[in-house]
Amino acid sequence: MQTPDLGEDPLALDRQVCFALSVASRNVISLYRPLLAPMNLTHPQYLVMLALWERAPRSVTDLCEALHADAATLSPLLKRLESVGYVLRTRSRTDERRLEVALTAEGESLRAQAEKVPYQIVETLGVGLVDLEELHTALTKIIRSSRQALDAR
Numbered sequence: 001m002q003t004p005d006l007g008e009d010p011l012a013l014d015r016q017v018c019f020a021l022s023v024a025s026r027n028v029i030s031l032y033r034p035l036l037a038p039m040n041l042t043h044p045q046y047l048v049m050l051a052l053w054e055r056a057p058r059s060v061t062d063l064c065e066a067l068h069a070d071a072a073t074l075s076p077l078l079k080r081l082e083s084v085g086y087v088l089r090t091r092s093r094t095d096e097r098r099l100e101v102a103l104t105a106e107g108e109s110l111r112a113q114a115e116k117v118p119y120q121i122v123e124t125l126g127v128g129l130v131d132l133e134e135l136h137t138a139l140t141k142i143i144r145s146s147r148q149a150l151d152a153r
Helices: 017-039 043-054 060-067 071-083 105-114 117-125 129-152
Strands: 087-091 099-103
Touching (some): 099 105, 117 129
16 A cells, blocks of 8 residues: 655644544534523533434344444433433333433424524525535445444454
8 A cells, every 4th residue: 555645743633633623513512502501401402412312112132233332432321311301211111121211201302493404504604505415425434434444443
């Protein structure tokens, strides 16, 4: 494999992918906060709700896979979502070791309010939809290849 040309200074901060991803992630998530606050959701809780609005009920294991998270990270989020009345956690009737997460009526009805969020984010960012879709495609490739690299370790 040929060594890529990383320019004169391969350690220049403004050329680092990790730096750009970190700053972009922090900034974009900050834009979500005021939009999610009226729904009593944090950004990580919103991601859980998105997964559940996509398909529910789901097992905790399935949610972990969908969100690329571990159970230790997900457990407090699910407890909080249950305490505000958005989800219900129950043991599977067929396998007691399996914890299932279902939406409550309140959690289901919250979807109508949440449907406005993506439109508000696109408008706030002021970046064309085509550019955002291309970014999403590139980030999905990065997620996939980084997962493969981590799994190969």
